[in-house]
Amino acid sequence: MGTIFHLDIVSAEESIYSGPAEFIAAPALMGEVGIFPNHTPMLTRIRSGMVRIKAPLKDEEAVYVSGGMLEVQPDVVTILADTAIRGNDLDEAKALEAKRRAEEAMKNKISEIEYARAQAELIEAAAQLTAIQKLRNRGH
Structure with missing residues (x-):
């Protein structure tokens, strides 16, 4: 083995x-x-x-x-x-900005497609922020 x-x-x-x-x-x-x-x-x-x-x-x-x-x-x-x-290449500032933009787009949705796209972007940004937090906690 x-x-x-x-x-x-x-x-x-x-x-x-x-x-x-x-x-x-x-x-x-x-x-x-x-x-x-x-x-x-x-x-x-x-x-x-x-x-x-x-x-x-x-x-x-x-x-x-x-x-x-x-x-x-x-x-x-x-x-x-x-x-x-x-x-090490994850960028917290970029992820926070993407999250903010997605939340704003979800508030101002024009179509269901735009809402779904913004929702997917929000999920992606939140996952990146969670990963950054885990990496930060592991480093301490």
């Missing part, structure tokens, strides 16, 4: 992480899942949140994802994220 597996986290824009991992925790649609080496194969949707990565001989890393798919194979785990941002 192996003690590591290969992890790839990619978004439409770039590859965020590609390398060995001893463990990951990911925000699956129905709750957080923990993946260790030799995990049972699975395919599941993921929601917005943090993927925690424990790589050999390194501190835990975090990557924010906003939805996508998680695939687990015997020696490879792949996350295909709609958006992926390294935890």
